[in-house]
Amino acid sequence: xxxxxxxxxxxxxxxxxxxxxxxxxxxxxxxxxxxxxxxxxxxxxxxxxxxxxxxxxxxxxxxxxxxxxxxxxxxxxxxxxxxxxxxxxxxxxxxxxxxxxxxxxxxxxxxxxxxxxxxxxxxxxxxxxxxxxxxxxxxxxxxxxxxxxxxxxxxxxxxxxxxxxxxxxxxxxxxxxxxxxxxxxxxxxxxxxxxxxxxxxxxxxxxxxxxxxxxxxxxxxxxxxxxxxxxxxxxxxxxxxxxxxxxxxxxxxxxxxxxxxxxxxxxxxxxxxxxxxxxxxxxxxxxxxxxxxxxxxxxxxxxxxxxxxxxxxxxxxxxxxxxxxxxxxxxxxxxxxxxxxxxxxxxxxxxxxxxxxxxxxxxxxxxxxxxxxxxxxxxxxxxxxxxxxxxxxxxxxxxxxxxxxxxxxxxxxxxxxxxxxxxxxxxxxxxxxxxxxxxxxxxxxxxxxxxxxxxxxxxxxxxxxxxxxxxxxxxxxxxxxxxxxxxxxxxxxxxxxxxxxxxxxxxxxxxxx
Numbered sequence: 001x002x003x004x005x006x007x008x009x010x011x012x013x014x015x016x017x018x019x020x021x022x023x024x025x026x027x028x029x030x031x032x033x034x035x036x037x038x039x040x041x042x043x044x045x046x047x048x049x050x051x052x053x054x055x056x057x058x059x060x061x062x063x064x065x066x067x068x069x070x071x072x073x074x075x076x077x078x079x080x081x082x083x084x085x086x087x088x089x090x091x092x093x094x095x096x097x098x099x100x101x102x103x104x105x106x107x108x109x110x111x112x113x114x115x116x117x118x119x120x121x122x123x124x125x126x127x128x129x130x131x132x133x134x135x136x137x138x139x140x141x142x143x144x145x146x147x148x149x150x151x152x153x154x155x156x157x158x159x160x161x162x163x164x165x166x167x168x169x170x171x172x173x174x175x176x177x178x179x180x181x182x183x184x185x186x187x188x189x190x191x192x193x194x195x196x197x198x199x200x201x202x203x204x205x206x207x208x209x210x211x212x213x214x215x216x217x218x219x220x221x222x223x224x225x226x227x228x229x230x231x232x233x234x235x236x237x238x239x240x241x242x243x244x245x246x247x248x249x250x251x252x253x254x255x256x257x258x259x260x261x262x263x264x265x266x267x268x269x270x271x272x273x274x275x276x277x278x279x280x281x282x283x284x285x286x287x288x289x290x291x292x293x294x295x296x297x298x299x300x301x302x303x304x305x306x307x308x309x310x311x312x313x314x315x316x317x318x319x320x321x322x323x324x325x326x327x328x329x330x331x332x333x334x335x336x337x338x339x340x341x342x343x344x345x346x347x348x349x350x351x352x353x354x355x356x357x358x359x360x361x362x363x364x365x366x367x368x369x370x371x372x373x374x375x376x377x378x379x380x381x382x383x384x385x386x387x388x389x390x391x392x393x394x395x396x397x398x399x400x401x402x403x404x405x406x407x408x409x410x411x412x413x414x415x416x417x418x419x420x421x422x423x424x425x426x427x428x429x430x431x432x433x434x435x436x437x438x439x440x441x442x443x444x445x446x447x448x449x450x451x452x453x454x455x456x457x458x459x460x461x462x463x464x465x466x467x468x469x470x471x472x473x474x475x476x477x478x479x480x481x482x483x484x485x486x487x488x489x490x491x492x493x494x495x496x497x498x499x500x501x502x503x504x505x506x507x508x509x510x511x512x513x
Contacts, residue, residue, distance in 0.1 A: 025100065026049065026050060026100055027049065029100070029408070030047045030097070030100045030101075030102065031047055033102050033406060033408065033409060034046070034047050034095070034102060036406050037095050037102060037104065037405075037409070040402070040403060040404065041093070042093055042094065042095050042104055043090045043091075043094055043095070044086065044090055044094045044095035044096055044097075044102075045096070045097065047097055047100075047102070048097065050099070050100065050240050051099070051240055052096070052097025052098055052099055052100065053082065053096050053097045053098060054097075054098055054099070054238060054239065054240065056082060056085075057082040057098070057238070058238055060081035060082040060084075060085055061081055061082070063081065064077065064078045064081035064495070065078075065493075065495055065503060067493075068491035068492050068493040068503070068504065069492055069493065070492065071340055071486075071492050072430065072492075073382045073383075073430050073431065073432055074420075074430045075382070075383070075416075075420075075494045076416055076417060076420050078493070078494055078495065079387055079416055079494050079495060079496050079500055080387055080388070080414065080416060080417070080496060082096070083096070083105065083388075083412075083414060083417070084417075086105065087105075087417065092105075092107040092108070093105065093106065093107070093108075096412070099240050100240075101392075101408065101409070101410055102409055102410065103390070103409070103410040103411070103412045104405060104409055104410070104411055104412065105412045105414055106399070106411060106412070106413060107414065107417060107418060107421065108400065109418065109424065109447050109448065109449045109450050110400065110447075110449070111399050111400050111403070112413050112418070112449065112452070112456070113448075113449040113456060113457070114399050114400070115391055115399065115411055115413060116389070116391075116413070116455065116456040116457035116459070117456070117457040117458070118391075118457065118458075120397075120398070121394075122393060122394065122395055122396075122397035122398070123391040123392065123393060123394065123397065123411065124143050124391065124392055124394050125140070125141060125143065125390070125391065125392070125459075126390050126391070126392040126410055127392070128141060130246050132233060132237065134229060134233060134256055134257075134259075134260045135226075135229060135230065135233050135317070135321060135498075137314040137317070137318065138150075138311075138314040138315040138317065138318030138319070139151055139154060139315065139318065139462075140318055140322075150307070150311075150315075151462070153292065153293070153296050153307070154289070154292065154293075154315070154462060155462070156292060157211075157288070157289045157292055158462050158463060158465060158466060160465070163363075163465055163466060163469055164363045166210045166466070166469075167362055167363045167469070167473065169206060169209035169210045170206055170210075170469065170470050170473045170474070171360050171361075171362070171473065171477075172209065173202055173205040173206045173209060174202065174473060174474050174477045175360070175477075176205070177198060177201070177202045177205075177474075178477055178478065178481050178482075180198075181193065181198075181481070181482065181510055181512075182481065182512060184510070185482075185510050185511070185512040186512070189511065189512050190509055190510060190511040190512065191509070191510060192487045192489070192507055192508070192509050192510075193507070193508060193509075193510055194505040194506060194507050194508075195331075195332060195335055195484075195506045195507075195508050196328075196332045196501070196502055196505050196506040197505070199328045199331045199332050199335075199474075200223070200324065200325075200328045201220075202328070202331075202474065203323065203324045203325075203327045203328040203331070203470070204219055204220065204223045204320075204324045204328075205219075206323075206324075206327075206470055207219070207319065207320055207323040207324050210288060210289075210466075211288050211289040211290060211316075211319050211320075211323065212270055212274070212288060212289070212290045212316070213274070213288050213290065213291075219320070221262075221266060222263055222266050222267070222320055223320070223324060225259050225262055225263050225266075226263065226317075226320060226321055226324075228255075228259060229256065229259045229260070229263070230497060230498055231497070232252055232255060232256050232259070233256070234497060234498065235252060236252070236256070263317065264313055267313045267316045267317065268309070268313065270290065270316070271290065271294060271309060271312055271313070271316075274290050274291060274294050275294055278291065278294060278295075289315075289316075289319060290312075290316065293307065293311075293312045293315055293316075294312065297309055297311070297312050319463075322461075322463060323463055323466065323467075325385070325498070325499050326385040326386065326463075326467060326499060327467045327470055327471060329383075329385045329499050329500060329501055330376070330379065330380065330383075330385055330467065330471055331471055331474055331475070332501075332502060332506050333379050333382075333383040333500075333502075334375065334376060334379045334471070334475060335475075335478070335484055335506065335508060336486070336490075336492075336502070336506055336508070337375075337378075337379055337382070337383075337432055338375070338484060339484050339485050339486045339508055340432070340486065341432050342485070344375060344432070344434060345479070345483070345484065347371055348371055348372050348375055348475070348479055349479040349480075349483075351369060351370070351371045351372060352369065352372065352476045352479045352480055353480065355368045355369055356476060356480065358480060360477065361472070361473045361476035361477055361480075362473075363469065365476075366469065366472040366473055366476060369472055369476060371434070372472055372475060372476065373437075373468075373472065374434035374435065374437040374438060375434045375475075376468065376471055376472065376475070377434070377437040377441065377444070377451070378432060378433065378434040378436065378437060380451075380453035381419045381425075381444075381451060381453070382419065382420075382432065383494065383500055384415050384416055384419055384452070384453045384500065385453065385499045385500055386415060386453070386455075386498075386499060386500075387414070387415055387416040387496050387500055388412055388413060388414045388415050388416065388417075389412075389413040389415060389452070389455060390410055390411065390412055390413070391410070391411045391413070392408070392409070392410050392411070393405050393406065393407050393408065393409045393410075393411065394407060395407050397409075397411075399411075413452075415452045415453070416500070418450055418452060419450075419451070419452070419453075421450075423446070424445050424446055424447055424450045425444075425445055425446070425450070426446070454467075480513075481512065481513055482510045482511060482512060482513060483510075483511040483513060484508045484509070484510060484511070485508065485509050485511070486507075486508060486509070487507035487508055487509050489507045490504075490505075490506065490507045490508070491503075491504045
């Protein structure tokens, strides 16, 4: 009898402490953080149990995505509808809730630079839940010494001499796409093409050639699976994460795991082929990114700094995703904007023909394309591929002169809002004016550090030069061969699915020159 009583009391104590711990995480801690933020004048919707602002975010997205907009570059309210509502309601410093963690939105560019440079080591990238980890981990998810070591391993793949050697691969992929377009337009001299799909294929081909020594056909299955995985992960992100729920055999959970296993299997096959080729002397470890990674995998001489095959797989997933997705949206929006603004298209074409003639653009020639560079920068300002950056405080963080954020708070840095801020860029902020970059990035805005398409600070995008070289070569070749105009079937509908994409595609009419 005594044993039963003790067991009952033990069970009650376990339940009590478990309930108290859950209440602390789900209510007391969020409300405590909310009070600390409000005392500093940071306003926002009150914390709501478990879900926070997720319901409001979904409603705002549903309304924004229900119909396209006019041909305007005033796109913030559609690309980031919930945060646009917060800006209208609470101003440029507000808090929001996606689950139990408050996120403080900061627009001040000096503060943004402080967060991204982070000399006091106050911030980290937010930890990913298991659903988000399925997309890509790699160097982007690492911190501290492990991050520094991995970045050091990958850096050589993006040195300028290495990028120069990649130009023939850029050219080959571009030649293949332009040839397909010429065949499509050969009979009538013009035709309608959804360039969004075409450019995803192109950038996928480039990544396969430059990073893995294969061609697009070998990597096509990975791209298709990654695209589906993005949608499934975004679906999971719109509801509160419940530990262990991913193991419940729902159709979405099963599909996410199946896709992940298939991607890993495909990448492992590519890694094995590369390893065999290197061992037989048929390939060099320095040929491509995969060769560099394989060189360091299971290298016992590097001690704790060696990387495993699983690490190599994650870096491959990240490079496939980041290199293919972001460059394809940049190229897509550039062609759309050149179609909307034909005068700039003609000026860019004249520059390309003056510099390159009809010859293939190469590394040397694109360095002289000043006008094309200005156009690409302006597209990155108006339509940044990544619309915002997030960091998380790991201790009490001092930002600026007065702001003190407790540990466990996320900081949202809204790139697209900063790029569309009248106080920073002037009254013509919503206009497509590449000439604002005529004297470079530093003089384009009224304040420094206001142009953030690739991030800022020590974690600035490794592949930014890769993306810019690829984009300029592709654009120059297209301008040599075609005139582009909007199709009547095109619907202007920028929306954010991790990157800023055209919701209904990018239907353009290609006219062969």
